Amino acid sequence: MGRSGIQNSCNGDRLPIIHPSPRMHGYHYGNKRLVGLQNVEQTSDRGFKANLLDIMYLKKHYPDHIVMASIMGFSNREWYDLAKAVTGAGADMIELNFSCPHMTVEGSGAKVGQVQELVQKFTETVRKASDLPLVAKMTPNITDINEPALYAKMGGANGISAINTVRGISEIGLDDFVPKPNVFGKGAISGYSGPAVKPIGLRFIAEMALNKELGLPLSGIGGIETWIDALEYLLAGATTIQVTTGIIHYGYRIVEDMIEGLSDFMMSKGIEKVADLVGRALPHLVETDEFDLKRQGITNYDLDRCVGCGQCYIVCNDSAGQALEWDSEKRRPKLIEDKCLSCMVCSFVCPVDGLITYREMPSTWKRRETETLGRELQSRLKL
Amino acid sequence: MNYAEKFKEMNDKGFTWGQASAEANRCLLCYDPPCSKGCPAQTDPGTFIRKLRLQNVTGAVRTIKENNILGGSCGILCPTPLLCELECSATEIDRPIQIGKIQRFLVQHSWETGFKVFEKPKADKGRVAVVGSGPAGLSCAAELAKDGYSVTIFEARPKPGGVLAYGVPAYRLPEDFFAIDLKDITDLGVEIKCNAPVDKKGGAEDLLKEGYGAVFLAPGLWEPIRLRENSENIEGVFTATEFLAAMREGKYEEFGAGIAGGNIAVIGGGSVAIDSAETAKRLGAKDVYLVYRRSFKQMPSEEGERVEALKEGIHFLLLNQPVDFVAENGKLKGLKVVRTKLGEKDYSGRRRPVEIPGSEWVIDADVVIEAIGSKAVENSTDWYPSVKTNAKKYIEIDKETGATSVNLLMVFLRAAILYEDRLWLWKPCRMVKSLRVP
Ligand SMILES: Cc1cc2nc3c(=O)[nH]c(=O)nc-3n(C[C@H](O)[C@H](O)[C@H](O)COP(=O)(O)OP(=O)(O)OC[C@H]3O[C@@H](n4cnc5c(N)ncnc54)[C@H](O)[C@@H]3O)c2cc1C
Ligand SMILES: Cc1cc2nc3c(=O)[nH]c(=O)nc-3n(C[C@H](O)[C@H](O)[C@H](O)COP(=O)(O)O)c2cc1C
Ligand code: SF4
Ligand code: SF4
Ligand code: SF4
Numbered sequence: 001m002g003r004s005g006i007q008n009s010c011n012g013d014r015l016p017i018i019h020p021s022p023r024m025h026g027y028h029y030g031n032k033r034l035v036g037l038q039n040v041e042q043t044s045d046r047g048f049k050a051n052l053l054d055i056m057y058l059k060k061h062y063p064d065h066i067v068m069a070s071i072m073g074f075s076n077r078e079w080y081d082l083a084k085a086v087t088g089a090g091a092d093m094i095e096l097n098f099s100c101p102h103m104t105v106e107g108s109g110a111k112v113g114q115v116q117e118l119v120q121k122f123t124e125t126v127r128k129a130s131d132l133p134l135v136a137k138m139t140p141n142i143t144d145i146n147e148p149a150l151y152a153k154m155g156g157a158n159g160i161s162a163i164n165t166v167r168g169i170s171e172i173g174l175d176d177f178v179p180k181p182n183v184f185g186k187g188a189i190s191g192y193s194g195p196a197v198k199p200i201g202l203r204f205i206a207e208m209a210l211n212k213e214l215g216l217p218l219s220g221i222g223g224i225e226t227w228i229d230a231l232e233y234l235l236a237g238a239t240t241i242q243v244t245t246g247i248i249h250y251g252y253r254i255v256e257d258m259i260e261g262l263s264d265f266m267m268s269k270g271i272e273k274v275a276d277l278v279g280r281a282l283p284h285l286v287e288t289d290e291f292d293l294k295r296q297g298i299t300n301y302d303l304d305r306c307v308g309c310g311q312c313y314i315v316c317n318d319s320a321g322q323a324l325e326w327d328s329e330k331r332r333p334k335l336i337e338d339k340c341l342s343c344m345v346c347s348f349v350c351p352v353d354g355l356i357t358y359r360e361m362p363s364t365w366k367r368r369e370t371e372t373l374g375r376e377l378q379s380r381l382k383l
Numbered sequence: 384m385n386y387a388e389k390f391k392e393m394n395d396k397g398f399t400w401g402q403a404s405a406e407a408n409r410c411l412l413c414y415d416p417p418c419s420k421g422c423p424a425q426t427d428p429g430t431f432i433r434k435l436r437l438q439n440v441t442g443a444v445r446t447i448k449e450n451n452i453l454g455g456s457c458g459i460l461c462p463t464p465l466l467c468e469l470e471c472s473a474t475e476i477d478r479p480i481q482i483g484k485i486q487r488f489l490v491q492h493s494w495e496t497g498f499k500v501f502e503k504p505k506a507d508k509g510r511v512a513v514v515g516s517g518p519a520g521l522s523c524a525a526e527l528a529k530d531g532y533s534v535t536i537f538e539a540r541p542k543p544g545g546v547l548a549y550g551v552p553a554y555r556l557p558e559d560f561f562a563i564d565l566k567d568i569t570d571l572g573v574e575i576k577c578n579a580p581v582d583k584k585g586g587a588e589d590l591l592k593e594g595y596g597a598v599f600l601a602p603g604l605w606e607p608i609r610l611r612e613n614s615e616n617i618e619g620v621f622t623a624t625e626f627l628a629a630m631r632e633g634k635y636e637e638f639g640a641g642i643a644g645g646n647i648a649v650i651g652g653g654s655v656a657i658d659s660a661e662t663a664k665r666l667g668a669k670d671v672y673l674v675y676r677r678s679f680k681q682m683p684s685e686e687g688e689r690v691e692a693l694k695e696g697i698h699f700l701l702l703n704q705p706v707d708f709v710a711e712n713g714k715l716k717g718l719k720v721v722r723t724k725l726g727e728k729d730y731s732g733r734r735r736p737v738e739i740p741g742s743e744w745v746i747d748a749d750v751v752i753e754a755i756g757s758k759a760v761e762n763s764t765d766w767y768p769s770v771k772t773n774a775k776k777y778i779e780i781d782k783e784t785g786a787t788s789v790n791l792l793m794v795f796l797r798a799a800i801l802y803e804d805r806l807w808l809w810k811p812c813r814m815v816k817s818l819r820v821p
Contacts, residue, residue, distance in 0.1 A: 030436075031405040307475035310414025328415060331472075351411050351476055 009044060009070040009097040017045040025181040027170040027196070036196035037245045038170040040181060040188055042100075048082075052089040059090040068135065071126075072097040079122045083129035094132050096123060096157070098148065099139035099164030101191045114142060116151040123155025135219060138162040138204070140197075145204045146211045153216055160208055161219035161242065163201045165191025194245040198223030202236045209237025209279055225254060227261030234274065235281040296367065297360040298323075298340035299347065305355050306332055312346035312356065320345045321370070338368040387633060390665065393554035397459075398481075398488040407435040410480050411472050418482055421470030426451040428467050428482045431489060444493040447486060448500040448567070452525040453518055455564040456547060458487030459556055462654075462685045494563050503572055506533040512595040513537070514581045514766075517545020520601035521568050527599075528571040535595075536573060539580035545603050549628040550655070552662050587767040600778070602763065608756040610650065610705055617708055619715030623651070623659045623754035630662055641750055643667035648718045648746050650674050650705045651754035652682035657689065659752045660697045671697045672746055676704040676723050676736040700746070704738055709745055717745040 020040045027036035044051060051069075058067050069086035071094060073079035083094055098112045098119050112118045119136065126134055136152035138145055140163035149160045167189050171180045179187025201222025208214055220238030224230050225246040233241045246254055262274075271277060301312075308331030316324040316333075323339035324346070326332075333346075347356035372378055398406065416429020427450050434443035447454035461467075463483035471479035493500070508531035513520045516538040524534040542548045547561055569575060581587050590598045607622035614620045619641065629638055647668045649660040652675035660671045673692065675682060678701050682689060693699065702723045709717040722742035725734035759776040771779040 030408045031401070307411070307472045308413075308417070309411035309472045311412060314414050326414065331415075331417070351473075 009072040009095075009100065017042045019045055020181075020183040022181045022183065025170055027192075027194070034194060034245070034249050036168075036170055036192055036194045037248065038168065038181065038190060038192045039165070040183065040190045048085070052085055055086060055089040055091050059092075066092045068093040068095050070095040070097055070137070072100065073122065076122065076125050079125045080129045083126040087130040087132055091132065093135060094126065094130060095135045095137050095161060096126060096152075097137050097164070098122070098152070099137050099141075099162075101139060101141055101165050101167045101189075114139065114148075116148050119148045120151040120155040123152050123157050127156035133158040135159040135161050137164055137221075139164050140200050140204055140222075141167045145207055146214060149208055149211075149214055149216070153214060157216065159217040159219060160214070161221055162204045162208070163197070163222045165193045166197050166200060168192035193222065194249070195223045195225060195229075198229060198232075202232060205233060205238050206236040206282065206285060209282055210285070224258075225250070227258040227265065230258050231262055231265065231277065232281075234277045235279070237279040237282055239275070239278050294363065295360060296365065297342050297358055298337055299335060299342065299344065300357045300359040301333065301335055302355050302357070303332055305352050307352060308332060309351060311349040311351070315345045315349050338366065341367070387553075387635060390552070390554040390630075390635075391557070393665070394557040395459075397491055398484050400488075400492070403435065403485050403488040403492075406481050406485055407432050409473060410436060411476070412436065413472050417470035417472055418467040418480070421467045423466060424451045424457060424461075426454055426457065426486065428486065432480065432482070432485060435485065435489065440489070440492065441498050444489050444498060445500045447489055448493075452522055452568060453564055454486055455490035455567075456518070456556060456561055458483045458485075458490060459560070460547075460551060464685060464687055490564070491560070499567075499570070501529065501567075501571060503570065504529055504531060506531060506572055508532045509596040510535065510594060511597050511599065512590045513599045513601060514587055514590075515539075515545060515601035515603055516543035516575055516577075517601060517603045518547060519603070520545070520599070521565070521573075523599050523601060524573040525568045525571055528568075528573050532596075534573045536575045537579045537581045537590075538575060538577045539582065539602075541577055543575045543577060549631050550624070550658075552627060552630060552658050554665070555658070582762070582766055584765050585768055588769060600767070602760070604757045604759055606758045606760045607753065608758055610753055610755065611707060614708060614753075616713065617710045617715050618713055619710075619748075619750050620708060621750065621752050623649075623655045623752055624757060626659055626752050627655070627662065635666065639666045644669050645749035646670050646672070646747050647750045647752065648672045648674055648700075648705075648748040649752045649754055650718070651756075652677065652684060653754065653756075654684045654688065656752075656754035657684045657692050659754050661692055661695060663750070663752065664695055664697060668750075672700050672748070673697055674700045674703050674705050674718065674720060674746070676702065677733060678702060678725065681733045702736065704736060706743070708751060715748060715751060718748045718751050719743060719745050 019042055023041050024037060024039040026034045027038065029035045055067055055069055058065070067090070069089070069091035071079070071082040071086060073082050079096075086094060112122060123134065123136060134157045136149070136155075136157040136159075138148060138152075138160055142148065145162060149162075152160060168191075169179045169187070169189055170192055172178070172187070173180060173182055176182070176185070178185055179189075181187065201220060205218055205220045208216075208218055217239045218237055219240045219242055220230075220233030220236065221242040221244070223245070224233065224241055224243045229246075230241045243254070266272070266274075266277070310326060310331065310333070312333050313324045313326045316322060320343050321339050321341035323336050323341065325334040325336065327334060342358065344356075344358065347358075350356045410432045412433050413429060416427075418432075419425075419427045419429040422428055427446055431443040431446040434440070434446060451457055461483055463481075464479075467482045468474075468479040471482070473480050506528070511527050511532045511534050513524045513527075513534060513536045516524075516536045520536055520538075521543070524536050527534050536543070540549060543565060544561060547556060581590065583589070587598055587600060605624065607624045609615075609622065626638065642663050643666055645668055647660075647663040647670070649656050649663065649671065651659075652673070656673060656675075660673050664671050679689065679699065689699075700720070702725070703720040704723050705718055705720050707719045708715060709719055720743070722739045722744075723736035724739055726737040727735055729735040764770075764772050764776055767778075773779055
């Protein structure tokens with residue numbers, strides 16, 4: 001387990017890159033800061049030479065660590081030149097950014113990622129320029145990620161990384177109606193990242209991991225902050241993980257916690273290598289029609305720990321099975337077992353961890369049929 | 384630095400937006416919220432916190448202001464740990480939601496953003512007079528104005544607010560804060576006449592003849608109860624009423640001179656005693672003794688403010704009953720006290736202090752401040768001679784309507800001179816709920 005470096009995708013100097021200002025917007029939820037981050041950054045705005053020097057510097061001072069250079073070209077020729085240059089500078093791997101969702105130039109970023117032939121063509125070009133392992137970075141702004149991934153493989157990619165940012169609008173200004181970040185009166189649909197996108201990232205990694213035809217190592221990205229997030233990506237099939245927004249939010253110190261947390265977890269489970277975790281969730285991942293519907297259950301309330309807030313009652317009454325009664329004297333819910341839908345909504349709002357749990361019922365148990373509001377209407381209409 | 388500024392600096396600024404929303408995020412959004420049941424003024428914290436949580440900030444302010452026009456001041460002054468916060472479900476998770484602070488924040492926030500809950504109502508229902516501009520008079524006037532009456536408040540003192548202007552120390556209730564709370568009331572069209580005492584013989588009843596359709600009495604309790612008679616002649620003995628009022632009138636230097644560097648004894652265990660002791664400490668007293676005849680637990684003040692006072696270095700002299708002043712040539716030398724022990728329970732359910740014979744001793748004191756309660760002003764019955772009163776000079780009323788024995792002369796329920804204990808601000812704020820103009 002270890003860390004390696006990767007940088008903002010670099011490009012050649014022919015097209016000067018100027019970032020919009022301000023270039024990011026933080027999406028906060030309640031008092032939780034930065035559950036999502038929206039950015040309108042273009043690729044690296046630093047001179048190509050500076051990027052190359054950085055790669056050389058890193059390899060000189062940290063020769064044992066892997067440096068992966070991320071590149072994005074605007075033409076076949078440029079992809080070639082970039083690959084050549086970063087290889088010469090000493091990079092250990094190259095990541096091909098086919099996925100930046102808000103590049104303004106046709107034939108770059110996600111605009112490439114959405115045209116399979118270009119993915120293949122540019123990968124082939126880079127392949128010709130360099131012998132280094134190539135990782136193609138995929139966009140999530142697509143229905144089936146396996147298509148471009150397979151084209152990348154045909155082009156010679158050795159691995160796939162995903163996801164890049166999700167195209168989104170995180171917030172809109174209430175006084176000026178300008179979507180954020182507000183770049184002098186204008187906003188743009190652009191890259192959304194951070195914890196809010198983790199479920200999307202996990203999904204794409206798992207879909208590629210399950211694809212036998214693809215069979216490439218995967219680098220998982222999207223909303224990773226803790227060792228648990230990282231672990232989930234491994235379990236879904238990633239062999240390495242990458243972090244961007246997590247670093248933006250907390251700094252590099254979170255890497256220490258990921259390593260320590262994951263190591264301790266592996267120790268406690270007697271797992272020796274990270275590789276032994278890769279894809280371990282996949283055998284359990286099925287289509288919803290494969291569930292065993294005969295097995296049913298309900299909630300279990302450990303009322304000794306109840307603080308009497310009544311949120312379970314509200315949600316069950318307004319959005320679930322109306323399976324709870326409320327004792328207003330004692331301020332306690334009472335479950336009518338045969339009405340419980342096992343939607344578990346009550347357990348999501350209950351402020352006491354683990355108070356409301358799931359329990360399976362015996363196969364003889366039956367749920368009561370849901371009532372309708374207009375009983376009388378029903379009989380009149382002879383439904 | 385002068386005292387006025389010093390006191391101002393001590394003002395708690397209240398929650399910021401971030402603190403208020405973080406606190407609202409801790410709220411469990413209870414069904415049938417216990418906090419709302421615990422709010423005697425019926426301000427309905429369960430609803431306004433939910434509204435804040437769901438970003439309906441204007442709605443949250445509306446809930447507060449519609450339920451309690453003095454919601455801002457209540458947010459600062461209410462003994463919340465004994466009321467709404469005592470009932471809070473989050474206590475069992477870790478600690479109660481800081482409801483008072485959220486309430487204060489919301490009201491303050493509405494001022495800062497210029498959101499006004501009420502439009503000026505049409506006054507087409509006739510004229511009503513209110514005597515006294517304390518919380519009782521103000522709430523009453525606001526309620527009547529919203530209902531369509533043109534209301535005039537007659538206030539004896541130069542500034543409106545009653546205890547809020549002449550009692551509660553300015554470091555607890557910032558003056559500019561209360562001024563805005565007050566403006567919300569005058570913006571409803573309520574007229575406040577200051578320096579306008581209604582204290583001539585039959586004065587309150589005369590208002591009815593002067594064209595007011597009804598008169599509400601809310602003059603408060605301003606006659607201090609004293610340890611013994613004639614103590615006002617001793618130099619160095621003050622009542623909390625005059626001491627705290629002098630502070631609010633800005634007479635810091637005048638009182639500060641006698642207090643800075645001195646030994647001060649404050650008699651009493653309620654909030655007013657704590658306010659007096661803390662004020663004396665802030666004026667630079669060397670040692671401040673809070674002399675109370677029962678034990679810590681039985682003090683009627685809020686526990687939090689007692690602990691604060693202890694932390695500020697005020698000495699609690701418990702189980703000591705003040706009996707007399709020691710004076711030389713008319714100048715105070717000390718306070719004579721006798722030690723007590725707790726006996727059987729009394730009418731209040733608290734154990735009664737019993738004096739220990741022969742245990743008298745004298746606390747050296749340059750100043751004694753008496754904070755042992757107040758009552759209806761001596762001649763108050765003259766202001767409304769036809770009204771039936773009881774032995775304690777409290778007006779007899781219909782408990783349902785607040786009507787006195789004189790038609791159209793009202794005291795709304797136990798507010799104003801009626802209360803036997805006017806310990807907390809929420810009382811008058813609640814009274815208005817049952818307000819009716821006959
Ligand atoms: C020092 C102190 C601190 C307190 N702190 C708190 C606290 O922290 N929290 C809390 O909840 N409660 C507190 N209280 C209690 C609270 O302030 C009272 O319950 C409340 O002020 C009572 O309101 P009121 O309108 O009945 O009377 P008051 O506030 O006394 O107002 C009566 C008004 O009537 C005027 N008046 C009297 N006679 C006449 C007349 N004849 N003509 C015209 N006007 C007249 C007076 O000048 C006065 O302005 C405190 C009280 C004191 C004294
Ligand atoms: C400010 C910002 C700039 C980014 N720039 C690049 C880039 O230059 N090249 C690239 O491949 N991905 C870029 N990304 C995408 C991230 O590398 C990553 O794929 C995505 O944000 C999801 O992961 P996360 O939730 O850990 O941030 C950028 C993301 C952010 C937030
Ligand atoms: S699981 Fe759903 S239906 Fe059952 S008690 Fe909870 S909210 Fe109600
Ligand atoms: S949500 Fe949980 S704590 Fe609240 S009443 Fe229901 S069971 Fe009790
Ligand atoms: S009782 Fe406490 S947790 Fe429940 S609604 Fe009121 S403030 Fe929120």
